[in-house]
Amino acid sequence: MKTPREVLIHRHDAADAKLDALRHEVVAQLSPTSIARHKPLPLHCVLTIWRELILPAHRIWTGLAATWVLLLIANTQISGTPHATASAPTSAPMELWQKYQEEKRLLAELSGTVEIQVIPPSIPFTPRPRGERPLRWKVA
């Protein structure tokens, strides 16, 4: 007399040799990279975070991500024009001034009019160390 389990197990005794061979093959192929414990720590952390934090509330995270993307797009579109205009004068004012002068001279030559004296731009005030100030200031 046998239990159903015994009947089932003994019915497949012929497969034992193949199963043993299969097991040896799988165990032999176990390399350090294929074993779960050798999974790199950052990858393991990312997978854990994904499984524990993201997956349980994936809809909320998707909604938040979509909102952030929309905000980013809106922010880029709104602030795109002022950035372009604001950065121009501060980038190279002297070059712009020289270009302006050249164009003005070229226009005067082409039109045959007298060249207009252009006042050069004043040198911007740059503060200097106290030691480099004129002597009279020190005397005073």
Added chain:
Amino acid sequence: MLLVAAHEQLPVAQARAGKSEAWDALFRRFQKPLYVFAYELVHDEQASLDIVQETFIAATRHLGSLRDDAKFGSWLFGVAHQKCQQRWRKHDREKEALEKFAATPEELETDPSDLLLRLEQEAEFMKLLDQLPPPHRAVLLLHFMEDFSLEDIAAVTATPLGTVKSRLHYAKKMLRTLWEVKVT
């Protein structure tokens, strides 16, 4: 050499630590039940061997996803069940069987695993088992082979507990009915 006894502590922690001896012991413990489970579901020797091999490889790669070491057995059968399901889908037999046997669960009857089979009854029992639809056969095999709890079988087959109760009930009922018809 690591030794494994049924329903005792399995060297899952050692396997997690990468000891090939531990893997060998675990695979030796489960290779035959897994093969029987797969074979009785797919009825193909080579396919069953492939399923066992794929299950072992998947276990070595994804052991990190197992939270409770005590659930290693049911987790391994869960992987094997998924592989079997992939083959079922190819043959498109599960859907037909599910439609045929959709019903509400009732109180479980006496346990057929308690029944003892005489030598001349063994072949009949196997024939009857083969007549069960695959999802019901899977539940009954898990019950017979590893004596898993209903919760464990639900986890292995990825089905609700009520469905497992229903399937087990109808599998037992059908087996009993077929048995009585054969005997009379």
